[in-house]
Amino acid sequence: MNKARWLTKLEEQFPAERFRRNEPMSQHTSFQIGGKADVLIMPTSKQEIIHIIRFCNKHNIPLTVIGKGSNLLVMDAGIEGIVMKIGSCMKALQFSDEYVYAEAGISLNCLAKKIQEMSLVGFEFASGIPGTLGGALTMNAGAYGGEMKNILSECTTVSLEGKINTIDHPDMKMGYRSSRIQATGEIIVEAVLKLQRGDREEIKNITNDYWKRRLTKQPYDLPSAGSVFKRPEGFFAGKLIEDCGLKGCTVGRAKVSELHAGFIVNMGGATASDVLTLMEMIKNKVREKYEVELESELRVIGRS
Known part of the structure; x- marks a missing residue:
């Protein structure tokens, strides 16, 4: 057949x-x-x-x-x-004391809201990060001093052979924007997070503050894939790109955000080729001026 x-x-x-x-x-x-x-x-x-x-x-x-x-x-x-x-079709969620049991497809924003309602502390940093719990764990997403590795207890994965595994926190080998998942190709299906009890109003205030910071510093008016480059040791990628005079630089319909140079936005009709060409231009300019090698934070997939 x-x-x-x-x-x-x-x-x-x-x-x-x-x-x-x-x-x-x-x-x-x-x-x-x-x-x-x-x-x-x-x-x-x-x-x-x-x-x-x-x-x-x-x-x-x-x-x-x-x-x-x-x-x-x-x-x-x-x-x-x-x-x-693995998205909205897999978003089951349960709470038990300070533990959160969630399927990998739940969005971080939805999860942050539910956690806030339960007066649990430790997940505020994730509010406003686009994506799902599974994706955030895979890349150890973080912001404002918080990271997924700080709150993960264990997760359940399915291997490339179709076997279910339970992985505890140390075995996830979580580092800066990385985890073992990127090497093994396992699929995260569920996770257990360990948080702490706190004051709901205080949690709400911290979350709102983070949201306000994001709205003033990140481009939400146009489609993007979030931060394009990882933070080089001792530098900020966005600052390096800005200091190279690349804010507003375009290739086709892809553009370096004028609000935050660490983002590339789609002005409508941009192609993957536009984005990759612009990324290469950015890397070359930063390398020439600062001798710093920028590393992509994006996952690029599909037929070349």
């Missing part, structure tokens, strides 16, 4: 709203950039994730896993095979 017939067989096992052929990835990334995925599936459980992984392994079909699509750049030629999106 050929690949097309196997995909038809897989399609029969999912409702139409969760199985889409030739799906524009621009609709699934915060950058609003990217060609079509051959197939996009939105699972609702660990069992469905395992089923999709084993199906792809058996029939030699490429599999790409995404969350909410922030910090992500999809190539203009799209993505071969199956894209598995």
Whole structure:
């Protein structure tokens, strides 16, 4: 049986709203950039994730896993095979004392709001960070002195072979914008966070302060993928880029934000090629002027 017939067989096992052929990835990334995925599936459980992984392994079909699509750049030629999106179909949430049990697809903003309602301290930094819990843990997202590694107790993953694993905090090997997940390719499906009791009004005030800072410093008026480059040791990427005179610099419809030079925004109709060319220009200018090598924070996927 050929690949097309196997995909038809897989399609029969999912409702139409969760199985889409030739799906524009621009609709699934915060950058609003990217060609079509051959197939996009939105699972609702660990069992469905395992089923999709084993199906792809058996029939030699490429599999790409995404969350909410922030910090992500999809190539203009799209993505071969199956894209598995772990998002709003997997957002279950439970509380037990100071522990938070959450599925990986829940958005950080939704999770931050629920945690605040429970008067728990330690997650304020994540309010306003785009993306899902799974994505945040994968890259050890952080802001304002907080990081996911500071609050993670353990997480549940599915391996590339379709096996379920429970990983405790030390074994996640979380560093600056990194974790073991980036090396192993495991898929985070659930996590347990350990927080502390606090005063709800104080938590609300801190969260609101962080939001105000973001609104004044980050471009929310145009699509972006968040901060484009990691922070070089001893420097701030945005400051280096600004000091090179690159604020407002454009390639095609991609532009270095005039509000924060660490962001590239889509002015409407930008392509992945525009963004990558602009990123390379930025890296070259910073290298020439400061002898500092900028490293991309974006995950770039798809057909080259």
